[in-house]
Amino acid sequence: MSRKTMTRRRLIRICVTLAFALAAFPAPAEYADVVLNKRSEKEGVRPVVFSHWFHRIRFRCKVCHFELGFKMRAGANDVLMADIIDGKFCGMCHNNNIAWGADRCDLCHSGRPGLKSGIYGGHQTLGPGRW
Ligand code: HEC
Ligand code: HEC
Ligand code: HEC
Numbered sequence: 001m002s003r004k005t006m007t008r009r010r011l012i013r014i015c016v017t018l019a020f021a022l023a024a025f026p027a028p029a030e031y032a033d034v035v036l037n038k039r040s041e042k043e044g045v046r047p048v049v050f051s052h053w054f055h056r057i058r059f060r061c062k063v064c065h066f067e068l069g070f071k072m073r074a075g076a077n078d079v080l081m082a083d084i085i086d087g088k089f090c091g092m093c094h095n096n097n098i099a100w101g102a103d104r105c106d107l108c109h110s111g112r113p114g115l116k117s118g119i120y121g122g123h124q125t126l127g128p129g130r131w
Helices: 003-024 052-056 061-067 081-085
Strands: 033-036 048-051 118-120
Touching: 048 052
Parallel strands: none
Antiparallel strands: 033 048, 033 118
16 A cells, blocks of 8 residues: 555544544534523513524524624623614514514513523523523
């Protein structure tokens, strides 16, 4: 066997191993829920539970992370309720048209008091009311 073939085989083996390793450890945010509580509790409402997975299987990443301007880091977004009612962020869809509207406070503000912003649930999604 030539040296070149051996190197190529080794490379392929490394790639295959890597692919398996990545498949075994999906990024936590892939399925988890995101809690948004930058302002909610300070303003007297419960934290927001956003089920990433539920939304991700319905919409492309770029809809939210490019067109709507959601930064890809839990807790990085400064979302005001007035913006949502104005049709920004969650309000682009939660407008009684694409999805139920911003008047359904409890469906979004479903988190237990005291929850900090961040990722919850690891590999699973539990949706509103579970955290
Ligand atoms: C579609 C989801 C959704 C619905 C429905 C919703 N909210 Fe919010 N709301 C959010 C998100 C997301 C934030 C930002 C959370 C944070 O960072 O704390 C927020 C933030 C807030 C805040 C704090 C920020 C600010 O602007 O003062 C208040 C108060 C609030 N919501 C009240 C309400 C009330 C009252 C209702 C019902 C009339 C409601 N929300 C319905 C998603 C929603
Ligand atoms: C319906 C809107 C929506 C869609 C679609 C969506 N995301 Fe997100 N994503 C969010 C929101 C909201 C957050 C939380 C932002 C915050 O906490 O301020 C988030 C957070 C994230 C984070 C940060 C997680 C962390 O650990 O901090 C990553 C990474 C991410 N999204 C990747 C993706 C990818 C990749 C896709 C497509 C496969 C996608 N998102 C689709 C709304 C969406
Ligand atoms: C790109 C459109 C889009 C955006 C942006 C969006 N949603 Fe949704 N959301 C939907 C649709 C569609 C449904 C399904 C509605 C139905 O079943 O009637 C839904 C359902 C939900 C549900 C209930 C279902 C579940 O199990 O999670 C919650 C809670 C929710 N959204 C919260 C949010 C919050 C909070 C934000 C902003 C951080 C947000 N959504 C942004 C489209 C969107």
